[in-house]
Amino acid sequence: MRIVTWNINGIKARLELLLAWLEQEQPDIVCLQEIKSVDEGFPREAIEALGYNVETHGQKSWNGVAILSKVPFDDVQRGLPGDDTDEQARLIEGVFSVPSGAVRVCNIYLPNGNPVDTEKFPYKLAWMDRLIAFAQQRLTFEEPFILLGDFNLIPTPVDVHDPDAWWGDALYRPESLDRFRQLANLGLTDAIRAMTDEPSYTFWDFQAGAWRRNAGIRIDHLMLSPQAADRLEGSLVHKDLRARDKPSDHVPVEGQFSF
């Protein structure tokens, strides 16, 4: 089973590229972030026509997440628990049946957190604290659990073209990294790092010739419970998509599993 995370930076702006890529690659489950659309505006029919089931958790203009799956959904949950006042659409989770049992796939768009001297940064940290509690609960199921998405977090210096320039950014500073390590130390395996030591960037800014200079960062991750990590067969960053016409600034990141 091929499971993908992709921040598409606007479903309306990226629909043509998404449809062509789905037809070409035929992934089993695709988790999208930053759909920037309300549920009613999401082009579900065009995606369903390619054989996918579609579940969305949308929002006007910003944020928004969706899961596309060839396997039917057994269950869907929307929103990160722990703060009833949080109205930002940043989490959707699906449960799927596979021959060996159930697979739980949780798709997140973790807050960016910049600038750090605004309320955006404490919001990011509080969101991460809630995510740690959520993941801890999910891990008690002792089942294949895949927490994937745009984490807006650079795990190590290998994951950034210029560590000194980025140090202090909300994506790469002690408060953010502490929480990411707490999350990983619950027992989650980074699917890319389990397979390669190469930098494996997943984002290149639209600005300043970042793609041309390979000035990238690795911020899109698949984090695996032990039961999911045991089934990991490979991983892949679809870097070629960054060179297409009208690309997203993020590329798809794929985990391959023996489910």
Next chain:
DNA sequence: ATGGCACCAAACTGGTGA
């Protein structure tokens, strides 16, 4: 080098992103 580019809502400019 805080600007550069791209998206969205919806004025023809500003908010947001990373």
